[in-house]
Structure formats: C-alpha cells, structure tokens
Amino acid sequence: MDFSFTEEQLMIQDVARRIAQEKIAPSAEDHDRSGEFPLENIRLLGENGLMGIEVPGEYGGAAMDPIAYVLAMIEIAKGDAAHSTIMSVNNSLFCNGILTHGSEAQKQEYVRAIAEGREIGAFALTEPQSGSDATAMRCRAVKQADGSFRINGKKSWITSGPVAKYFVLFAMTDPDKGARGITAFLIDGDRAGFHRGKTEPKLGIRASATCEIEFADYVAQPEDVLGEEGHGFKIAMSVLDAGRIGIASQAIGIGRAAYEATLAYVKERKAFGQPIGAFQMTQAKIADMKCKLDAAFLLTLRAAWLKGQGKKFTTEAAVAKLTASEAAMWITHQALQIHGGMGYSKEMPIERYFRDAKITEIYEGTSEIQRLVIARHETGLR
Numbered sequence: 001m002d003f004s005f006t007e008e009q010l011m012i013q014d015v016a017r018r019i020a021q022e023k024i025a026p027s028a029e030d031h032d033r034s035g036e037f038p039l040e041n042i043r044l045l046g047e048n049g050l051m052g053i054e055v056p057g058e059y060g061g062a063a064m065d066p067i068a069y070v071l072a073m074i075e076i077a078k079g080d081a082a083h084s085t086i087m088s089v090n091n092s093l094f095c096n097g098i099l100t101h102g103s104e105a106q107k108q109e110y111v112r113a114i115a116e117g118r119e120i121g122a123f124a125l126t127e128p129q130s131g132s133d134a135t136a137m138r139c140r141a142v143k144q145a146d147g148s149f150r151i152n153g154k155k156s157w158i159t160s161g162p163v164a165k166y167f168v169l170f171a172m173t174d175p176d177k178g179a180r181g182i183t184a185f186l187i188d189g190d191r192a193g194f195h196r197g198k199t200e201p202k203l204g205i206r207a208s209a210t211c212e213i214e215f216a217d218y219v220a221q222p223e224d225v226l227g228e229e230g231h232g233f234k235i236a237m238s239v240l241d242a243g244r245i246g247i248a249s250q251a252i253g254i255g256r257a258a259y260e261a262t263l264a265y266v267k268e269r270k271a272f273g274q275p276i277g278a279f280q281m282t283q284a285k286i287a288d289m290k291c292k293l294d295a296a297f298l299l300t301l302r303a304a305w306l307k308g309q310g311k312k313f314t315t316e317a318a319v320a321k322l323t324a325s326e327a328a329m330w331i332t333h334q335a336l337q338i339h340g341g342m343g344y345s346k347e348m349p350i351e352r353y354f355r356d357a358k359i360t361e362i363y364e365g366t367s368e369i370q371r372l373v374i375a376r377h378e379t380g381l382r
C-alpha cells in the first residue's frame with residue numbers, strides 16, 4: 001500500500017491551496033455576511049481546472065483522478081466552505097453525472113461550459129415534500145405525441161439555483177413505476193417555462209446561493225434526456241455516491257480550518273499562568289480532533305481510490321461522508337468551546353466554521369440516510 005500522492009495530485013492541491021489562501025479566504029467573511037455569490041472566484045477556479053477536475057481535457061477539464069479532487073476540495077473548503085459547495089456541485093453532481101451517463105453531444109454542450117467555469121451547474125432532485133425519500137417526488141414530465149416532454153412541478157433547496165444556467169433535473173415520467181418511473185433531464189434555465197424562486201436565507205455556506213425552482217410547461221426534447229427513460233433514480237443515486245466523496249472532503253476542509261486556528265490559539269492564550277494548550281482537558285480535545293480528522297481523511301481517500309479504480313464505492317462513500325461530517329461538527333463545536341467568548345464572536349472565523357459544518361450532516365444525504373445505506377449493506381436487511 002502506497003500512501004504517497006503523485007506529482008499531479010500534489011500540483012492541483014497546490015493550485016487549490018494558493019487560490020484558497022490568496023483569493024478566497026481573505027473575502028470569506030464578507031461573502032458570509034453579504035451572501036453575495038462569488039462569481040469572479042468561481043470563474044478563476046474554472047480557469048485553473050478546479051470546476052472539472054475529473055473531466056477529460058477534450059471537454060475542458062483537468063483530466064485528473066478522484067484523489068486529486070479530494071485534495072483540491074479540502075483546500076478550497078479550508079478557504080471558504082461556500083466556495084467548495086459550488087465547486088462540489090459543478091464537479092460531482094453536474095459534470096460527473098453527464099460524463100457517466102450523457103451522450104457525446106450532451107458532454108460537448110453542457111460539460112465544457114461548466115468545467116471551464118464559464119457557466120454554473122445545478123442538481124435538482126429535492127422537492128418541498130420529498131428530501132430523504134427522494135422517490136416521493138411530484139414533479140411530472142409527460143411525454144407528448146412528438147416525443148418531447150412537458151415538465152411541471154417544483155424543486156427546492158437547489159444549490160446554485162439562482163445563478164446556474166444548466167440543471168440536471170429528476171422528474172417522474174411514469175408514477176406507477178415508482179423509482180423506475182423517474183427520468184433525468186438536462187435543463188436550460190434560459191428557456192421558457194423555467195422560473196426561479198426566492199433565495200433561501202441560510203445558517204451557513206451563505207455565499208452559495210440556494211433557491212426553489214419551478215417548471216410551468218417547460219418543454220424538454222428527447223435529446224435532453226440524460227441516460228435512459230426510467231433510469232433517473234439510479235443515475236441520481238450513483239451521482240450522489242460520488243457527490244458524498246466531495247462533501248466528505250468539504251467537511252475535512254472545514255474541520256482542518258477550525259483545528260489549525262485552535263492549535264494556534266491554545267499556544268497563545270494563557271489562563272492560570274500557562275497556555276491553555278498545556279491543560280490536559282484541552283490536550284484531550286486536540287488529540288481527539290487530530291484522530292477524527294485523520295480517520296475522515298483516510299476513509300475519504302479510500303472511497304476516492306475505489307472510484308478511481310472503477311470499483312463499487314457506495315458504502316465507502318457513505319462511511320466517509322458520515323465520519324467526516326460528524327467530525328467537522330464535533331471539531332468546530334470544540335474549537336468554539338476552546339475559544340470561549342472569542343469563538344462566539346464574529347470577529348473570529350470560528351463561529352462561521354461551526355455554522356458551515358452543520359450542512360455537511362444534512363445535504364447529499366443526511367447522517368441518518370448514510371447510516372441507512374451502510375447498515376443495509378452490512379446486514380442485507382431493509
């Protein structure tokens with residue numbers, strides 16, 4: 001077993017680290033306060049290959065492997081979690097889904113623009129009444145005599161929804177068939193029948209714009225179907241498997257940012273005549289933070305390695321996401337506690353890390369859903 005990274009992987013990590021520290025981190029607080037979408041930075045990430053890390057060069061990407069994606073995501077999330085949310089949806093949920101399931105024409109039309117950072121992509125699965133229970137969707141796509149589909153319905157909590165041009169949409173084409181009656185479509189947000197709702201006011205990742213979208217007699221052509229009709233649910237699930245590696249990486253980045261800030265603080269801050277890092281209670285927290293971060297990183301690398309080898313990685317991605325997101329929540333909580341009043345203040349980034357970490361336990365499958373996926377695999381029972 002080789003734990004070293006390749007030159008290419010280290011190179012993209014370095015590019016991501018540099019952009020994150022020089023361009024993203026300095027404005028993270030402002031973006032958090034204003035909630036302004038960081039379009040300029042997203043374009044910069046695209047120009048540097050970070051919006052299509054696993055996308056082959058012929059479609060405008062960096063042609064790297066899933067491990068390179070993990071390393072780059074961690075760096076961007078350390079700089080600002082909201083940027084890494086936008087990056088993960090573009091890479092994992094949008095480009096990855098089309099690369100795996102799309103036609104040559106779809107790859108040329110949709111993937112290149114996103115991978116190069118010229119446009120933003122989004123993934124529309126969740127609805128107001130269906131989150132974890134994704135097959136309970138109501139959005140309908142009704143086939144017309146000429147082979148086109150008429151789409152009506154609402155999707156909610158759409159990351160990058162207010163600014164995205166292209167969407168991977170999941171809609172029910174045959175409600176009698178349940179999961180097997182769902183079809184995936186590629187949607188152009190500039191076409192008639194597509195509407196955006198209000199932007200959600202969120203606890204964290206505030207600069208990653210999120211909104212509801214609505215379809216009112218939107219017409220999708222047969223060539224807009226992604227994969228085969230009726231295969232949409234499997235596409236959604238397999239795309240989310242890859243997405244969960246991205247969210248695990250994001251959680252590690254947030255956790256590392258909080259950990260590094262805490263390490264510096266415990267050496268500097270004094271109480272009862274010594275640095276607070278010399279107290280055993282603080283040392284125990286530091287040791288546990290380090291263990292949780294290392295475990296999350298290694299589990300995420302395992303899932304990414306399996307993906308890169310073309311092997312099944314559903315369970316390993318769920319294990320990585322569950323471990324990393326719960327580690328990020330615990331670490332940011334402890335970091336805030338160690339910083340005391342300063343941690344609670346907006347003058348330091350700790351409270352932002354704490355707010356940002358929470359979403360990693362919710363989106364792309366809650367911690368409860370990850371446990372369900374893992375336990376179903378382990379027991380064979382459901």
Ligand code: CAA
Nearest residue numbers: 125126131132134135159179234237238314363364365369
């Ligand atoms: N890969 C491929 N196919 C899969 C799969 C996977 N990982 N998991 C399930 N399937 C297939 C099954 O084999 C089955 O196929 P057959 O009909 O041929 O047998 C079909 O899908 C249905 O599977 P289940 O019976 O297991 O489905 P279920 O209704 O019990 O649901 C679930 C399973 C795991 C709970 C699933 O609904 C799930 O993951 N829910 C969470 C949804 C989620 O993560 N939402 C996040 C929203 S997106 C987001 O957050 C993006 C963002 O903006 C950041």
